[in-house]
Amino acid sequence: MTAYEIVVGMECHVELKTKTKLFCSCAAEFSDDPNRHICPVCLGMPGALPVVNRQAIEYAVKAALALHCQVQLTSRFDRKNYHYPDLPAAYQITQMFYPIAKGGYVDIETSKGCRRIRLNRIHVEADAGKLLHGSSGIGGAGDSLADDNRGSTPLIEIVSEPDIRSAEEARVYGEKLRTILEYAGVSDVKMEQGSMRCDANVSVRPKGDPVLGTRAEVKNVNSFKAVERAVHYEAERQIDLIEEGGVVVQETRGWDDEKGISISMRLKENAHDYRYFPEPDLPPIILDPEQIRAIGLTLPEMPEARKVRMVSELKLSEYDSEQITASRYTADLFDETVTLGAEPKAVANWIMGELMRCARTKGVDLAAIPVKAQNLAALLAHVAEGKINNKQAKEVFEEMFDSGEAPEVIIRKKGMTQVSDAGALEEIVQTVLAGNPKSVEDYKNGRTQAMGFLVGQVMKASKGQANPGVVNQLLTAALEAMK
Numbered sequence: 001m002t003a004y005e006i007v008v009g010m011e012c013h014v015e016l017k018t019k020t021k022l023f024c025s026c027a028a029e030f031s032d033d034p035n036r037h038i039c040p041v042c043l044g045m046p047g048a049l050p051v052v053n054r055q056a057i058e059y060a061v062k063a064a065l066a067l068h069c070q071v072q073l074t075s076r077f078d079r080k081n082y083h084y085p086d087l088p089a090a091y092q093i094t095q096m097f098y099p100i101a102k103g104g105y106v107d108i109e110t111s112k113g114c115r116r117i118r119l120n121r122i123h124v125e126a127d128a129g130k131l132l133h134g135s136s137g138i139g140g141a142g143d144s145l146a147d148d149n150r151g152s153t154p155l156i157e158i159v160s161e162p163d164i165r166s167a168e169e170a171r172v173y174g175e176k177l178r179t180i181l182e183y184a185g186v187s188d189v190k191m192e193q194g195s196m197r198c199d200a201n202v203s204v205r206p207k208g209d210p211v212l213g214t215r216a217e218v219k220n221v222n223s224f225k226a227v228e229r230a231v232h233y234e235a236e237r238q239i240d241l242i243e244e245g246g247v248v249v250q251e252t253r254g255w256d257d258e259k260g261i262s263i264s265m266r267l268k269e270n271a272h273d274y275r276y277f278p279e280p281d282l283p284p285i286i287l288d289p290e291q292i293r294a295i296g297l298t299l300p301e302m303p304e305a306r307k308v309r310m311v312s313e314l315k316l317s318e319y320d321s322e323q324i325t326a327s328r329y330t331a332d333l334f335d336e337t338v339t340l341g342a343e344p345k346a347v348a349n350w351i352m353g354e355l356m357r358c359a360r361t362k363g364v365d366l367a368a369i370p371v372k373a374q375n376l377a378a379l380l381a382h383v384a385e386g387k388i389n390n391k392q393a394k395e396v397f398e399e400m401f402d403s404g405e406a407p408e409v410i411i412r413k414k415g416m417t418q419v420s421d422a423g424a425l426e427e428i429v430q431t432v433l434a435g436n437p438k439s440v441e442d443y444k445n446g447r448t449q450a451m452g453f454l455v456g457q458v459m460k461a462s463k464g465q466a467n468p469g470v471v472n473q474l475l476t477a478a479l480e481a482m483k
């Protein structure tokens, strides 16, 4: 048996969140009714002249700086010629020969440790429109309709070197890229909604062989989990093929996530098939170093730097800081809550515990969570001061998560208080002890787990309002006295 090595390079298309399209003033708003936002420029009508969107270029530069690329002082647009119904101009404006940025890298953490994935380039390009298949529109089922709202909206394509060596690395690379771009604030980066689209170029070769194998490009992957599955499937398919004496062909394959397989779509074109030539209607993009520096200053503290600070200054563990910094929302919420005086480890536990749990079970996007730092800090203060217990705090948090309300409001509404007064609890403790002679006997015989049961009974009798710490003390004292 030959041992094989998987080689993957990723091409990720990322929509830039500009207000308008790349070369005209149409709104970059494609959730609207079809063909609401189109004009002669974005439809590529003869004689209509494009003007480049300054914001799109600034976002592209910002992304490039966040990814440690060398931003090019001169870049240029080219035409990529092909015909497809979602491309009325029959050419796409992209950057083939002089991209906006070269080089760069993404550092990833996998189960095998830390790895650096180098980038080849970033280029700016115009997106294509969208086809609606089997729509119930004009033609009814079986027809395809073209919607050009998305046509000519700005994208960056981030092309990695073939440095990825496993399906897991491909997933982690995509996730890390998303995190970095989310921090940079240049895109919504939602795989499921198509504002980030990752294609994987997969090949295999005998371990130790310096020559790259023939690659297949896997497209239509709609989540990072699917990236991992698709790369794994494709590598296995190629290895099986080679083992059976077959030959891998250069092709584009579509991933079917439901069936868990990829299907050949077309033989892969080569660059010369597109007859690229310099775009005659657009001047080159000239940037000066001062401009690039100024854009760099608008970047926030990036995830790597935040992680280091959280570990060294706030004494979080590597694992906790990794989890917290995976999204800018949780990282900002953490930092702001700690600034308001909350204890770092407690904040981290609430974010990784209740907040993540609520987001997962309720299917809420992190960016859409209404929990504000001052409210989380206030909730933690209530717990620390013993005004409510942990169980009550979780109930309050869930409501904060749903409504965005302040904890004081919710606590008042629910009539929650925590009883810490020993006098008031003593009576309940005595009633519980009298009602559970077996547990008392167990405790006396050294079975200390009986304690947990008795605490639970007191909590229940107090309708969850007793301070568990005080209950514990009272019960211990009473039981020891009975020995």
Ligand SMILES: [Zn+2]
Pocket (backbone or CB within 6 Å): 021, 024, 025, 026, 037, 038, 039, 040, 041, 042, 043
């Ligand atoms: Zn337009």
